[in-house]
Amino acid sequence: MSVVSLQGVTKRYGETRAVDDVSFDLHENRIHGLLGRNGAGKSTAMRMLTGQEVPTSGRIRVFGENPYENADVLQRVCFIKESQRYPDIFIARHALEAAAMVFPNWDQDFADRLVDEFRLPLKQRVRKLSRGQLSSVGVIIGLAARAPLTLFDEPYLGLDAVARQAFYDHLIADYAEHPRTIVLSTHLIDEVADIIEHVTVIDRGRIVMDDSSENLRSQAVTVSGPTKAVEQFSDGHDVLHREDLGGFTRVLLAGVPSERETASLQVEPVSLQQLVVRTTQFHDAELAGAGNGPGNSNGTGKGDRS
Amino acid sequence: MTQLVKVARIQLVNARMVLGLPLLVLACVLAANIVIFMAIQAPESPGDAPMTGALISVYIVTLVTHVQTMTQMFPFALGLSITRRDFVASAGLVVVGQALLYGVIIWVMSLIEGATGGWGLDLAMFDLAFLQQSNVVTQILVYTGPFLLLSFAGLWTGIVYQRWGQPGVWVLMLSLGALLVGLLALIGWQDWWQPVFDFFAETSTLVLFAVYPAVIAAVLAAATYATSRRAVP
Numbered sequence: 001m002s003v004v005s006l007q008g009v010t011k012r013y014g015e016t017r018a019v020d021d022v023s024f025d026l027h028e029n030r031i032h033g034l035l036g037r038n039g040a041g042k043s044t045a046m047r048m049l050t051g052q053e054v055p056t057s058g059r060i061r062v063f064g065e066n067p068y069e070n071a072d073v074l075q076r077v078c079f080i081k082e083s084q085r086y087p088d089i090f091i092a093r094h095a096l097e098a099a100a101m102v103f104p105n106w107d108q109d110f111a112d113r114l115v116d117e118f119r120l121p122l123k124q125r126v127r128k129l130s131r132g133q134l135s136s137v138g139v140i141i142g143l144a145a146r147a148p149l150t151l152f153d154e155p156y157l158g159l160d161a162v163a164r165q166a167f168y169d170h171l172i173a174d175y176a177e178h179p180r181t182i183v184l185s186t187h188l189i190d191e192v193a194d195i196i197e198h199v200t201v202i203d204r205g206r207i208v209m210d211d212s213s214e215n216l217r218s219q220a221v222t223v224s225g226p227t228k229a230v231e232q233f234s235d236g237h238d239v240l241h242r243e244d245l246g247g248f249t250r251v252l253l254a255g256v257p258s259e260r261e262t263a264s265l266q267v268e269p270v271s272l273q274q275l276v277v278r279t280t281q282f283h284d285a286e287l288a289g290a291g292n293g294p295g296n297s298n299g300t301g302k303g304d305r306s
Numbered sequence: 307m308t309q310l311v312k313v314a315r316i317q318l319v320n321a322r323m324v325l326g327l328p329l330l331v332l333a334c335v336l337a338a339n340i341v342i343f344m345a346i347q348a349p350e351s352p353g354d355a356p357m358t359g360a361l362i363s364v365y366i367v368t369l370v371t372h373v374q375t376m377t378q379m380f381p382f383a384l385g386l387s388i389t390r391r392d393f394v395a396s397a398g399l400v401v402v403g404q405a406l407l408y409g410v411i412i413w414v415m416s417l418i419e420g421a422t423g424g425w426g427l428d429l430a431m432f433d434l435a436f437l438q439q440s441n442v443v444t445q446i447l448v449y450t451g452p453f454l455l456l457s458f459a460g461l462w463t464g465i466v467y468q469r470w471g472q473p474g475v476w477v478l479m480l481s482l483g484a485l486l487v488g489l490l491a492l493i494g495w496q497d498w499w500q501p502v503f504d505f506f507a508e509t510s511t512l513v514l515f516a517v518y519p520a521v522i523a524a525v526l527a528a529a530t531y532a533t534s535r536r537a538v539p
Contacts, residue, residue: 052384052539069535071309074387084385087378089323095382098316102386147387 001028003149003181004049009058011044011205018044020205021058026149026198029179031171033196033213035189035276041205042185043081046151050079062149075104078147080138082154086126093122095137096144103145110174111144117166131158139167143174151183164188168195189273201276208283213272220275224250225265233265240278252278313388313396317379325404328371329411332364336415336431343427357430364408365452369460372401376464376530381539390534394461398527401457409450413442437511444512451516458526465530469537 004026011019019041026032036042047053049060051067051074060067067073086095096115100106115122118136121129129137135156142150156164172195175182184192199216201209209216220240223230227249234251241252252270318324339358375397383393416432424430439445466474493502506514 047538050387051389054536069389069391071389071392074389077387079385079387081385085378085381087320087374087382089320089378090382091320094319098319098382099386101312101315101319102388141386 002026003028003063005059005061006045006049007059007061009045009048009055009060011041011048011053012056017205019048019055019202022202022205022207024200024207024210026181026183028181030197031175031182031184031195032198032200033189033192034183034185034200034202036202037280038187040202042202043083043153045202046079046081046153046183046185050074050077050151052079075102076148077151078103078142078145078149079151080142080153080155081151082135082138082157084138086134086137088125088127090126091122092120092124092126092129092133092137095126096122096140099141099145103147105146105148105178107144107146110146111140114140114143114170117170118163132160132163133158135159136163143167143170146174146178146180149181149183151185153185154187156186164191168192171195189276190271193272196272199272199276201279203280203283204287206283209276209279216272216275217269220252220254220270222250222252222268222270222274223265224248224268229264233262238282240275240282254279309392310396310399313383313392314399316383316386316388317375317396317400324371324400325407328364328367328408331367332361335360335363336425339429339431340425340427343429355424355428355430357434360431361412361434364412365456368404368408368453369456372397372457372460373464373467375400376461377467380465380468380534380537384539390537391531394465394527394531394534397461397530398458401454401461405450405453405457406446408453409446409448412449413446416445437515439511444516447516448511449515451519454523455519455526458523458530462526462530462533465533465537468539469533 002025006025007023009019009022010017022041022045034042034046044053048055049062049067051062051069054068062070062073063076065073067077096111100108100111114120114136118133118140120133120136120140124133126134126137135158139152139155139159142152142155156167159167168191171182184196186192193213196213198212199209200207223233225233225248227244227247230249230251234253238254239251240254243250252274254275339360343356343358379397380393384390412432419425419430419432437445437448439448463475463478466478470477493499
């Protein structure tokens with residue numbers, strides 16, 4: 001079942017299209033990765049589906065309703081963002097107390113444990129908190145709120161590796177006990193690759209990838225070997241990236257190659273990060289190619305993978 | 307309603323700061339005034355009772371506090387999935403409650419002022435002659451009215467900043483300034499000064515300090531709500 005649905009959603013700021021005719025769904029009780037470069041439109045999309053911004057055009061449904069100014073929908077939504085500001089008069093404890101009042105599923109014991117683990121100084125003025133401590137305030141709220149739809153937008157700026165791992169561990173453990181729909185938006189793709197079950201990649205306001213991690217993982221491979229053999233092998237598939245060295249070639253392919261002669265070739269799985277980066281670059285190059293007129297784009301690329 | 311109370315409680319999660327700071331300022335201003343008047347009164351003849359306009363400080367502090375309600379608490383509340391409508395409504399609830407509370411406190415202070423012989427100096431800071439009412443309720447309302455006006459003015463200014471940023475606040479202030487200058491020019495040009503003075507002289511203190519401010523406050527509240535609709539945290 002889909003919890004969130006965006007259909008043809010566009011958000012324009014003056015001349016820029018931050019989000020351009022985007023359609024995707026978020027499924028119930030699944031961990032989604034919303035990935036993309038800075039300024040790709042991830043945050044704008046999340047702000048719209050939490051009712052904080054209004055789309056220029058298109059249709060957004062969250063739990064079947066328009067989220068804008070919809071208290072019934074929003075009380076089931078928790079949106080943790082890196083840029084969240086807290087009132088200057090707050091100490092850290094006030095932010096958690098406020099969250100406890102708002103979210104119906106709030107688990108105070110869980111919050112207390114997380115405060116210990118992240119070593120959050122509760123009596124510290126919010127203004128005096130370090131970047132990492134500020135991030136842990138958001139992370140604690142996001143986890144303890146147990147909102148049916150929880151979005152994390154770059155939630156861990158300034159958090160050290162141990163704290164990030166603690167976040168992932170708690171997220172997975174708590175998700176197993178209390179399933180919900182989670183969206184993780186981050187640049188640290190490698191770190192979340194094992195957590196996210198569905199990947200949506202947005203670039204220049206457009207969706208360039210939207211599939212389950214499993215499909216993506218099984219479909220993408222790097223193939224290396226003698227140039228001729230590699231070219232034969234990759235014929236008919238999307239070549240997202242190509243490196244040539246002497247007579248050897250290494251390509252990143254999307255779409256599972258059927259059983260072919262691989263004796264002289266080395267076929268390896270691709271990390272999610274590599275796949276996302278190369279797909280984004282591929283998309284960018286295509287756009288640039290389109291600007292130079294027809295026929296200029298990579299001949300082997302088909303643009304869409306299904 | 308429960309939702310409004312909940313959101314109001316979030317605004318008051320640090321009640322000591324929100325409600326206490328203006329009162330702290332008031333206490334400091336009172337202390338400062340007592341010291342100043344003790345210093346300057348000693349050699350002077352104890353003829354007419356001195357009066358101070360220092361009471362206005364608590365009203366100004368309240369205005370500033372509520373600018374921050376919108377520039378700081380509003381983005382936080384929306385970050386907690388609270389709707390603009392609920393936030394503005396509960397901010398209104400907090401403002402009205404706070405204005406009444408402060409009205410009562412100032413009335414109590416005026417009683418203390420009377421009982422202590424003007425803080426022992428015959429000083430009038432709360433029990434100001436032009437505000438005096440014959441009945442407790444209207445007396446409190448006279449103190450409350452300006453709080454309502456200034457608090458909602460603060461809320462609106464704050465949400466204008468959230469909605470249009472610094473330029474929005476400049477436009478707002480310049481427009482208000484232009485309006486005021488235009489009004490003064492019009493009065494001067496039409497030679498309306500006498501009727502204007504008469505209006506202020508003839509209007510009762512209650513209407514001038516409670517009824518009109520409350521009406522303007524209601525207009526400002528509506529403006530705050532309208533502006534908040536497209537404000538982004």
